[in-house]
Amino acid sequence: MSSTIIVNTPVLSGAGALYRKHGLTAKTVVIFDENTRNLFRDQVIATLEAEGFRLLELTVPARETSKSLNAAYRLYATMIEAGVDRSWNLLAVGGGVVGDLGGFIAASYYRGIPVVQCPTTLLAMTDSAIGGKVAINHPLGKNLIGFFHMPELVLIDPSFLRTLPEREIFAGMAEVVKYGFIADRTFLDWLEEHFDRITALKEPFLTEAVRRSSSIKADVVEKDFRETTGLRATLNFGHTFAHGLEKLAEYRYLRHGEAVTLGMICALWLSNGLGYLSEKDLQGGLDLLARFRFPKGVIKRRFLAHSSEALLENMFSDKKKLDSKLRFVLLKKPGEAFLLEENVDDREVLKAIERARAFVATAAKH
Protein backbone atom coordinates (compact mmCIF):
# COMPACT_ATOMS: atom_id res chain seq x y z
CA MET A 1 0.00 0.00 0.00
CA SER A 2 1.51 3.33 -1.00
CA SER A 3 0.58 6.88 -1.88
CA THR A 4 2.18 9.38 -4.24
CA ILE A 5 4.51 11.75 -2.44
CA ILE A 6 5.49 14.87 -4.31
CA VAL A 7 8.19 17.10 -2.85
CA ASN A 8 8.17 20.70 -4.09
CA THR A 9 4.63 21.57 -5.09
CA PRO A 10 4.77 25.33 -4.54
CA VAL A 11 1.70 26.11 -2.45
CA LEU A 12 -0.38 23.44 -4.18
CA SER A 13 0.06 24.83 -7.67
CA GLY A 14 -0.95 22.24 -10.24
CA ALA A 15 -3.24 20.54 -7.70
CA GLY A 16 -6.11 20.39 -10.21
CA ALA A 17 -4.15 18.25 -12.68
CA LEU A 18 -2.73 16.07 -9.90
CA TYR A 19 -6.17 15.45 -8.45
CA ARG A 20 -7.53 14.46 -11.88
CA LYS A 21 -4.57 12.15 -12.48
CA HIS A 22 -5.27 10.41 -9.18
CA GLY A 23 -9.03 10.10 -9.79
CA LEU A 24 -9.96 12.74 -7.22
CA THR A 25 -12.76 15.23 -7.79
CA ALA A 26 -12.33 19.00 -7.39
CA LYS A 27 -14.78 19.01 -4.46
CA THR A 28 -12.67 19.40 -1.37
CA VAL A 29 -13.06 19.98 2.35
CA VAL A 30 -9.96 21.97 3.37
CA ILE A 31 -9.00 21.75 7.02
CA PHE A 32 -6.56 24.19 8.68
CA ASP A 33 -5.63 25.00 12.24
CA GLU A 34 -5.81 28.63 13.38
CA ASN A 35 -2.16 29.26 12.56
CA THR A 36 -2.04 27.57 9.17
CA ARG A 37 -5.28 29.34 8.30
CA ASN A 38 -3.80 32.75 9.18
CA LEU A 39 -0.56 32.02 7.37
CA PHE A 40 -1.56 30.09 4.27
CA ARG A 41 -5.34 30.21 3.77
CA ASP A 42 -5.43 33.04 1.23
CA GLN A 43 -2.71 31.53 -0.97
CA VAL A 44 -4.09 27.98 -0.77
CA ILE A 45 -7.69 28.94 -1.42
CA ALA A 46 -6.76 31.32 -4.25
CA THR A 47 -4.70 28.60 -5.94
CA LEU A 48 -7.42 25.98 -5.61
CA GLU A 49 -10.21 28.30 -6.70
CA ALA A 50 -8.18 29.35 -9.73
CA GLU A 51 -7.94 25.65 -10.61
CA GLY A 52 -11.74 25.28 -10.43
CA PHE A 53 -12.16 23.65 -7.00
CA ARG A 54 -15.38 23.82 -5.02
CA LEU A 55 -14.34 24.19 -1.38
CA LEU A 56 -15.62 23.90 2.18
CA GLU A 57 -13.22 25.39 4.74
CA LEU A 58 -12.84 24.10 8.30
CA THR A 59 -10.59 25.37 11.10
CA VAL A 60 -9.60 23.83 14.45
CA PRO A 61 -7.64 25.29 17.39
CA ALA A 62 -3.88 24.89 16.97
CA ARG A 63 -3.28 22.42 19.76
CA GLU A 64 -2.86 18.71 20.39
CA THR A 65 -6.22 18.54 22.20
CA SER A 66 -7.92 19.17 18.83
CA LYS A 67 -7.21 15.48 18.15
CA SER A 68 -10.45 14.64 19.95
CA LEU A 69 -13.84 13.12 19.25
CA ASN A 70 -15.48 16.44 20.23
CA ALA A 71 -13.56 18.32 17.56
CA ALA A 72 -14.37 15.65 14.96
CA TYR A 73 -18.03 15.65 15.95
CA ARG A 74 -18.33 19.41 15.43
CA LEU A 75 -16.67 19.21 12.01
CA TYR A 76 -18.88 16.29 10.89
CA ALA A 77 -21.91 18.55 11.54
CA THR A 78 -20.55 21.34 9.32
CA MET A 79 -19.82 18.83 6.56
CA ILE A 80 -23.26 17.19 6.76
CA GLU A 81 -25.01 20.57 6.76
CA ALA A 82 -22.94 21.71 3.75
CA GLY A 83 -23.99 18.62 1.78
CA VAL A 84 -20.57 16.97 1.59
CA ASP A 85 -21.12 13.51 0.13
CA ARG A 86 -18.94 10.61 -1.00
CA SER A 87 -17.91 12.43 -4.16
CA TRP A 88 -15.88 14.87 -2.02
CA ASN A 89 -12.39 14.49 -0.59
CA LEU A 90 -10.52 16.17 2.26
CA LEU A 91 -7.29 18.18 2.18
CA ALA A 92 -5.38 18.66 5.46
CA VAL A 93 -3.17 21.78 5.47
CA GLY A 94 -1.08 21.83 8.63
CA GLY A 95 1.06 19.88 11.04
CA GLY A 96 0.49 16.44 12.47
CA VAL A 97 -2.51 17.55 14.49
CA VAL A 98 -4.45 18.72 11.42
CA GLY A 99 -3.19 15.73 9.42
CA ASP A 100 -4.17 13.15 12.05
CA LEU A 101 -7.55 14.75 12.80
CA GLY A 102 -8.30 15.47 9.13
CA GLY A 103 -7.34 11.92 8.21
CA PHE A 104 -9.51 10.56 11.03
CA ILE A 105 -12.50 12.54 9.78
CA ALA A 106 -11.88 11.46 6.18
CA ALA A 107 -11.59 7.80 7.24
CA SER A 108 -14.86 7.88 9.16
CA TYR A 109 -17.12 10.37 7.34
CA TYR A 110 -19.76 8.49 5.34
CA ARG A 111 -17.56 5.42 5.99
CA GLY A 112 -14.64 7.04 4.25
CA ILE A 113 -13.69 9.69 1.71
CA PRO A 114 -10.21 10.18 0.20
CA VAL A 115 -7.66 12.33 1.98
CA VAL A 116 -4.79 14.43 0.62
CA GLN A 117 -2.09 15.62 3.01
CA CYS A 118 -0.41 18.99 2.63
CA PRO A 119 2.03 19.06 5.57
CA THR A 120 3.35 22.40 6.82
CA THR A 121 5.62 21.35 9.73
CA LEU A 122 8.93 19.51 9.49
CA LEU A 123 7.43 16.68 11.54
CA ALA A 124 4.44 16.37 9.22
CA MET A 125 6.54 16.50 6.03
CA THR A 126 8.87 13.79 7.25
CA ASP A 127 6.49 11.59 9.21
CA SER A 128 2.85 12.20 10.07
CA ALA A 129 1.58 13.01 6.55
CA ILE A 130 3.00 9.73 5.25
CA GLY A 131 1.80 6.22 5.92
CA GLY A 132 -1.89 6.58 6.69
CA LYS A 133 -1.94 6.29 10.50
CA VAL A 134 -4.73 8.68 11.51
CA ALA A 135 -6.02 9.02 15.05
CA ILE A 136 -7.43 11.03 17.88
CA ASN A 137 -6.24 10.87 21.49
CA HIS A 138 -8.21 9.52 24.43
CA PRO A 139 -7.66 10.71 28.00
CA LEU A 140 -6.50 7.14 28.68
CA GLY A 141 -3.86 7.18 25.95
CA LYS A 142 -2.34 8.73 22.89
CA ASN A 143 -3.71 7.92 19.39
CA LEU A 144 -5.94 5.18 20.83
CA ILE A 145 -8.87 5.69 18.43
CA GLY A 146 -8.06 5.67 14.76
CA PHE A 147 -7.69 4.06 11.37
CA PHE A 148 -5.18 3.13 8.74
CA HIS A 149 -6.32 5.45 5.93
CA MET A 150 -3.67 6.03 3.29
CA PRO A 151 -3.55 9.50 1.72
CA GLU A 152 -4.09 9.51 -2.03
CA LEU A 153 -1.46 12.22 -2.35
CA VAL A 154 1.11 13.89 -0.11
CA LEU A 155 2.00 17.34 -1.44
CA ILE A 156 5.12 18.69 0.23
CA ASP A 157 6.41 22.24 -0.17
CA PRO A 158 9.41 22.78 2.15
CA SER A 159 9.08 26.54 1.71
CA PHE A 160 6.08 26.40 4.09
CA LEU A 161 8.67 25.87 6.83
CA ARG A 162 10.00 29.44 6.61
CA THR A 163 7.45 30.58 9.19
CA LEU A 164 7.85 27.60 11.52
CA PRO A 165 9.05 28.49 15.06
CA GLU A 166 12.43 27.09 16.09
CA ARG A 167 10.84 24.90 18.76
CA GLU A 168 8.76 23.13 16.10
CA ILE A 169 11.81 22.64 13.86
CA PHE A 170 13.60 20.78 16.63
CA ALA A 171 10.45 18.78 17.37
CA GLY A 172 10.39 17.66 13.73
CA MET A 173 14.09 16.93 13.76
CA ALA A 174 13.44 14.25 16.40
CA GLU A 175 11.56 12.08 13.90
CA VAL A 176 14.17 12.82 11.21
CA VAL A 177 16.98 11.59 13.47
CA LYS A 178 14.79 8.60 14.36
CA TYR A 179 15.05 7.37 10.75
CA GLY A 180 18.84 7.47 10.97
CA PHE A 181 18.79 5.47 14.20
CA ILE A 182 16.39 2.81 13.00
CA ALA A 183 17.14 2.36 9.33
CA ASP A 184 20.11 4.16 7.83
CA ARG A 185 23.55 4.69 9.38
CA THR A 186 24.71 6.75 6.38
CA PHE A 187 21.76 9.09 6.81
CA LEU A 188 22.55 9.38 10.53
CA ASP A 189 26.15 10.37 9.77
CA TRP A 190 24.90 12.90 7.20
CA LEU A 191 22.46 14.34 9.75
CA GLU A 192 25.24 14.69 12.33
CA GLU A 193 27.35 16.58 9.81
CA HIS A 194 24.57 18.90 8.63
CA PHE A 195 22.45 19.16 11.79
CA ASP A 196 22.97 22.93 12.20
CA ARG A 197 22.33 23.63 8.51
CA ILE A 198 19.09 21.63 8.49
CA THR A 199 17.76 23.23 11.69
CA ALA A 200 18.67 26.64 10.21
CA LEU A 201 16.50 25.60 7.19
CA LYS A 202 19.43 25.91 4.77
CA GLU A 203 18.95 24.48 1.29
CA PRO A 204 19.66 22.01 -0.22
CA PHE A 205 20.10 20.30 3.19
CA LEU A 206 16.52 20.88 4.34
CA THR A 207 14.89 19.43 1.22
CA GLU A 208 17.37 16.55 1.21
CA ALA A 209 16.43 15.74 4.84
CA VAL A 210 12.73 15.83 3.92
CA ARG A 211 13.26 13.65 0.84
CA ARG A 212 15.34 11.01 2.61
CA SER A 213 13.08 10.86 5.66
CA SER A 214 9.85 10.63 3.68
CA SER A 215 11.35 7.98 1.45
CA ILE A 216 12.53 5.81 4.40
CA LYS A 217 9.09 6.07 5.97
CA ALA A 218 7.25 5.31 2.72
CA ASP A 219 9.47 2.28 2.16
CA VAL A 220 8.80 0.84 5.64
CA VAL A 221 5.06 1.49 5.34
CA GLU A 222 4.88 -0.15 1.93
CA LYS A 223 6.33 -3.36 3.39
CA ASP A 224 4.20 -3.44 6.57
CA PHE A 225 1.24 -1.07 6.22
CA ARG A 226 -0.84 -2.52 9.05
CA GLU A 227 2.08 -2.96 11.45
CA THR A 228 1.86 -6.73 11.67
CA THR A 229 5.40 -7.97 10.98
CA GLY A 230 7.43 -5.89 13.45
CA LEU A 231 8.97 -3.75 10.70
CA ARG A 232 6.61 -0.76 10.93
CA ALA A 233 6.84 -0.98 14.71
CA THR A 234 10.46 0.23 14.39
CA LEU A 235 9.02 3.64 13.40
CA ASN A 236 7.83 3.66 16.99
CA PHE A 237 11.41 3.81 18.35
CA GLY A 238 11.26 5.87 21.57
CA HIS A 239 7.47 6.21 21.33
CA THR A 240 6.49 3.86 24.17
CA PHE A 241 8.20 6.32 26.51
CA ALA A 242 7.14 9.39 24.47
CA HIS A 243 3.44 8.60 24.51
CA GLY A 244 3.60 7.94 28.27
CA LEU A 245 5.18 11.37 28.73
CA GLU A 246 2.60 13.08 26.53
CA LYS A 247 -0.19 11.47 28.51
CA LEU A 248 1.43 12.57 31.79
CA ALA A 249 1.58 16.11 30.38
CA GLU A 250 -2.14 15.79 29.48
CA TYR A 251 -1.21 16.46 25.83
CA ARG A 252 -0.11 20.00 26.71
CA TYR A 253 3.29 21.62 27.37
CA LEU A 254 5.32 18.98 25.54
CA ARG A 255 5.48 18.76 21.75
CA HIS A 256 5.26 15.23 20.33
CA GLY A 257 8.74 15.55 18.83
CA GLU A 258 10.13 16.69 22.17
CA ALA A 259 8.61 13.67 23.86
CA VAL A 260 10.16 11.51 21.12
CA THR A 261 13.61 13.04 21.79
CA LEU A 262 13.27 12.09 25.46
CA GLY A 263 11.80 8.71 24.55
CA MET A 264 14.76 7.93 22.28
CA ILE A 265 17.17 8.82 25.10
CA CYS A 266 15.33 6.27 27.28
CA ALA A 267 15.28 3.71 24.44
CA LEU A 268 19.04 4.09 23.85
CA TRP A 269 19.71 3.45 27.54
CA LEU A 270 17.36 0.46 27.51
CA SER A 271 19.04 -0.98 24.40
CA ASN A 272 22.38 -0.64 26.17
CA GLY A 273 21.12 -1.91 29.55
CA LEU A 274 19.76 -5.08 27.92
CA GLY A 275 23.10 -5.69 26.21
CA TYR A 276 22.13 -4.93 22.61
CA LEU A 277 23.85 -1.57 22.09
CA SER A 278 27.55 -0.95 22.77
CA GLU A 279 28.77 1.82 25.11
CA LYS A 280 30.32 3.59 22.12
CA ASP A 281 27.10 3.58 20.09
CA LEU A 282 25.09 4.62 23.15
CA GLN A 283 27.39 7.60 23.64
CA GLY A 284 27.23 8.50 19.94
CA GLY A 285 23.42 8.49 20.04
CA LEU A 286 23.28 10.54 23.24
CA ASP A 287 25.75 13.09 21.84
CA LEU A 288 23.48 13.64 18.85
CA LEU A 289 20.34 13.98 20.98
CA ALA A 290 22.13 16.42 23.30
CA ARG A 291 22.31 18.79 20.32
CA PHE A 292 18.55 19.27 20.52
CA ARG A 293 17.60 22.53 22.17
CA PHE A 294 15.61 22.19 25.35
CA PRO A 295 13.54 25.39 25.02
CA LYS A 296 13.45 27.43 28.18
CA GLY A 297 13.99 24.25 30.16
CA VAL A 298 10.44 23.12 29.35
CA ILE A 299 11.39 19.65 28.20
CA LYS A 300 13.76 19.11 31.06
CA ARG A 301 11.21 20.29 33.62
CA ARG A 302 8.41 18.19 32.15
CA PHE A 303 10.59 15.12 32.06
CA LEU A 304 11.96 15.52 35.57
CA ALA A 305 8.56 16.53 37.01
CA HIS A 306 7.32 12.95 37.10
CA SER A 307 8.82 9.93 38.79
CA SER A 308 10.14 7.05 36.72
CA GLU A 309 7.39 4.88 38.22
CA ALA A 310 4.69 7.32 37.07
CA LEU A 311 6.12 7.30 33.56
CA LEU A 312 6.24 3.50 33.46
CA GLU A 313 2.63 3.29 34.62
CA ASN A 314 1.54 5.68 31.85
CA MET A 315 3.38 3.71 29.20
CA PHE A 316 0.88 0.88 29.50
CA SER A 317 -1.53 2.57 27.09
CA ASP A 318 0.92 1.69 24.29
CA LYS A 319 -0.69 -0.16 21.39
CA LYS A 320 2.29 -2.46 20.84
CA LYS A 321 1.66 -4.26 24.10
CA LEU A 322 0.60 -7.90 23.97
CA ASP A 323 -1.13 -9.77 26.81
CA SER A 324 -0.69 -6.68 29.01
CA LYS A 325 3.10 -6.77 28.51
CA LEU A 326 4.99 -3.85 27.02
CA ARG A 327 7.08 -4.47 23.92
CA PHE A 328 10.04 -2.25 23.09
CA VAL A 329 11.79 -1.16 19.92
CA LEU A 330 15.54 -1.38 20.56
CA LEU A 331 18.73 -0.62 18.67
CA LYS A 332 21.45 -3.17 17.93
CA LYS A 333 23.58 -0.47 16.39
CA PRO A 334 22.94 2.86 14.68
CA GLY A 335 20.81 2.13 11.61
CA GLU A 336 19.46 -1.18 12.91
CA ALA A 337 16.35 -1.42 15.08
CA PHE A 338 14.13 -4.34 16.01
CA LEU A 339 11.00 -5.05 18.02
CA LEU A 340 11.93 -7.19 21.01
CA GLU A 341 9.30 -9.88 21.42
CA GLU A 342 10.39 -10.98 24.91
CA ASN A 343 9.10 -9.36 28.02
CA VAL A 344 11.39 -6.78 29.62
CA ASP A 345 11.58 -6.72 33.40
CA ASP A 346 10.09 -3.48 34.80
CA ARG A 347 13.30 -2.97 36.79
CA GLU A 348 15.30 -2.71 33.54
CA VAL A 349 12.84 -0.15 32.17
CA LEU A 350 13.00 1.89 35.38
CA LYS A 351 16.80 1.74 35.30
CA ALA A 352 16.82 3.07 31.73
CA ILE A 353 14.46 5.92 32.68
CA GLU A 354 16.65 6.81 35.69
CA ARG A 355 19.74 6.93 33.48
CA ALA A 356 17.91 9.06 30.93
CA ARG A 357 16.82 11.43 33.71
CA ALA A 358 20.39 11.81 34.92
CA PHE A 359 21.53 12.46 31.34
CA VAL A 360 18.83 15.07 30.68
CA ALA A 361 19.46 16.77 34.02
CA THR A 362 23.11 17.36 33.10
CA ALA A 363 23.07 17.55 29.27
CA ALA A 364 20.09 19.90 28.88
CA LYS A 365 21.71 23.12 29.97
CA HIS A 366 19.10 25.56 28.63
Ligand SMILES: NC(=O)c1ccc[n+]([C@@H]2O[C@H](COP(=O)([O-])OP(=O)(O)OC[C@H]3O[C@@H](n4cnc5c(N)ncnc54)[C@H](O)[C@@H]3O)[C@@H](O)[C@H]2O)c1
Ligand atom coordinates in the same frame (compact mmCIF):
# COMPACT_ATOMS: atom_id res chain seq x y z
N1 LIG B 1 0.21 9.81 11.85
C1 LIG B 1 1.50 9.64 12.07
O1 LIG B 1 2.16 8.77 11.51
C2 LIG B 1 2.19 10.59 13.01
C3 LIG B 1 3.59 10.64 13.03
C4 LIG B 1 4.21 11.55 13.88
C5 LIG B 1 3.44 12.40 14.66
N2 LIG B 1 2.09 12.33 14.60
C6 LIG B 1 1.26 13.28 15.37
O2 LIG B 1 1.52 14.59 14.88
C7 LIG B 1 1.24 15.52 15.92
C8 LIG B 1 2.37 16.52 16.02
O3 LIG B 1 2.48 17.19 14.80
P1 LIG B 1 3.31 18.55 14.69
O4 LIG B 1 4.57 18.42 15.41
O5 LIG B 1 3.31 18.90 13.26
O6 LIG B 1 2.45 19.56 15.55
P2 LIG B 1 1.23 20.53 15.22
O7 LIG B 1 0.36 20.03 14.18
O8 LIG B 1 0.64 20.86 16.55
O9 LIG B 1 1.98 21.83 14.67
C9 LIG B 1 2.87 22.51 15.51
C10 LIG B 1 2.57 24.02 15.56
O10 LIG B 1 3.06 24.63 14.37
C11 LIG B 1 2.04 25.43 13.77
N3 LIG B 1 2.33 25.45 12.34
C12 LIG B 1 2.09 24.48 11.44
N4 LIG B 1 2.67 24.79 10.27
C13 LIG B 1 3.27 25.99 10.44
C14 LIG B 1 4.06 26.82 9.61
N5 LIG B 1 4.41 26.43 8.38
N6 LIG B 1 4.51 27.98 10.10
C15 LIG B 1 4.22 28.36 11.38
N7 LIG B 1 3.51 27.60 12.23
C16 LIG B 1 3.04 26.42 11.76
C17 LIG B 1 0.76 24.77 14.18
O11 LIG B 1 -0.31 25.67 14.11
C18 LIG B 1 1.09 24.38 15.63
O12 LIG B 1 0.92 25.48 16.48
C19 LIG B 1 1.05 14.72 17.18
O13 LIG B 1 -0.31 14.62 17.47
C20 LIG B 1 1.61 13.37 16.82
O14 LIG B 1 1.02 12.33 17.57
C21 LIG B 1 1.46 11.45 13.79
Ligand SMILES: O=C(O)C(=O)C[C@@H](O)[C@H](O)[C@H](O)COP(=O)(O)O
Ligand atom coordinates in the same frame (compact mmCIF):
# COMPACT_ATOMS: atom_id res chain seq x y z
O1 LIG C 1 3.83 5.68 11.25
C1 LIG C 1 4.17 4.98 12.21
O2 LIG C 1 3.96 3.76 12.23
C2 LIG C 1 4.81 5.58 13.39
O3 LIG C 1 4.99 4.91 14.40
C3 LIG C 1 5.23 7.01 13.30
C4 LIG C 1 5.27 7.73 14.65
O4 LIG C 1 6.24 8.76 14.54
C5 LIG C 1 3.95 8.41 15.01
O5 LIG C 1 4.13 9.18 16.17
C6 LIG C 1 2.74 7.51 15.13
O6 LIG C 1 1.57 8.28 15.22
C7 LIG C 1 2.76 6.63 16.35
O7 LIG C 1 1.87 5.61 16.14
P1 LIG C 1 1.13 4.81 17.30
O8 LIG C 1 0.60 3.63 16.59
O9 LIG C 1 2.15 4.47 18.33
O10 LIG C 1 0.08 5.71 17.83
Ligand SMILES: [Zn+2]
Ligand atom coordinates in the same frame (compact mmCIF):
# COMPACT_ATOMS: atom_id res chain seq x y z
ZN1 LIG D 1 6.10 10.10 16.27
